[in-house]
Amino acid sequence: MRFSNLEQLIQLCVKESVTIGKLMITEQAVETGKSTELVLEQMAAYYDIMKEAVYKGIDSELKPRSGLTGGDAKRVRTYMHNGVVSLGTEACSAMAYALAVSEINASMGRIIATPTAGSCGIIPGVFVSSQERFGWSDEHMVHGLFSAGAIGYVIANNSFVSGAEGGCQAEIGSAIGMAAGALVELRGGTPEQAVHSVGLALKNSLGLICDPVGGLVEVPCIVRNGFGAVTAMAAADMALAGVKSVIPSDEVIDVMLEVGSAMPEKHRETAMGGLAQTPTGRKIMKELYEKEES
Numbered sequence: 001m002r003f004s005n006l007e008q009l010i011q012l013c014v015k016e017s018v019t020i021g022k023l024m025i026t027e028q029a030v031e032t033g034k035s036t037e038l039v040l041e042q043m044a045a046y047y048d049i050m051k052e053a054v055y056k057g058i059d060s061e062l063k064p065r066s067g068l069t070g071g072d073a074k075r076v077r078t079y080m081h082n083g084v085v086s087l088g089t090e091a092c093s094a095m096a097y098a099l100a101v102s103e104i105n106a107s108m109g110r111i112i113a114t115p116t117a118g119s120c121g122i123i124p125g126v127f128v129s130s131q132e133r134f135g136w137s138d139e140h141m142v143h144g145l146f147s148a149g150a151i152g153y154v155i156a157n158n159s160f161v162s163g164a165e166g167g168c169q170a171e172i173g174s175a176i177g178m179a180a181g182a183l184v185e186l187r188g189g190t191p192e193q194a195v196h197s198v199g200l201a202l203k204n205s206l207g208l209i210c211d212p213v214g215g216l217v218e219v220p221c222i223v224r225n226g227f228g229a230v231t232a233m234a235a236a237d238m239a240l241a242g243v244k245s246v247i248p249s250d251e252v253i254d255v256m257l258e259v260g261s262a263m264p265e266k267h268r269e270t271a272m273g274g275l276a277q278t279p280t281g282r283k284i285m286k287e288l289y290e291k292e293e294s
């Protein structure tokens with residue numbers, strides 16, 4: 001890739017008068033030695049899987065083997081259809097869809113890791129709900145996925161995208177940043193605005209620990225996906241309104257690395273701290289082990 005940070009990404013886009021998404025399509029084609037048509041085709045197939053997970057998850061009450069979670073996406077959608085929601089239906093819909101995909105993941109269904117399985121609901125939640133709302137084509141959405149991919153590439157190469165390495169800020173936080181930046185571009189914002197939205201979004205999840213109850217990607221992961229979709233939309237709106245990340249987004253990514261590196265092991269996907277070690281978290285873990293053994 002010709003860029004390793006977000007500032008370089010903006011400079012390239014400005015120089016070539018292209019969006020982040022368009023630039024990433026070219027970069028990906030060169031990097032993989034595939035034609036742009038093939039690269040686009042592959043991403044379109046990923047988007048189909050995302051949509052499939054959204055619509056399957058929202059309509060079902062899939063229960064993962066643990067019995068811990070399930071049905072929350074449908075609950076939120078029913079609530080939304082039955083009256084006035086505090087968030088507004090657009091954000092509520094993104095939240096419900098993000099929950100739906102995360103529930104599919106918890107039930108071992110098919111998802112696309114964006115950037116990980118734990119954070120797989122945020123991008124589909126934001127994308128599919130926005131596509132329905134604005135009437136965008138699949139082609140437009142696929143370009144958006146390349147914008148998200150470019151942002152994820154920078155984060156992964158300068159910090160982390162896995163909870164085991166950098167805590168939940170690295171998984172949920174990165175997904176929020178990717179979704180926010182992509183949404184800015186999908187809505188016609190500039191690469192600079194997209195990058196500001198990444199910094200705005202990431203700042204809001206710095207320090208978030210990874211503490212999955214029972215070591216399963218369910219509690220608190222599923223609801224964090226729901227919140228993440230809403231936060232991504234808020235960050236995109238702020239950036240489109242002209243709000244800037246005072247601390248440049250590349251520096252925020254560096255902070256994520258600093259904070260994640262300093263995070264104790266018990267808060268990095270080991271289930272040895274945080275919510276996993278609350279009295280209820282421990283009780284659930286004990287019951288799960290007993291169930292497994294019986």
Ligand code: SF4
Nearest residue numbers: 118163168171210221
């Ligand atoms: S708590 Fe851990 S496992 Fe769950 S989404 Fe966050 S990083 Fe992933």
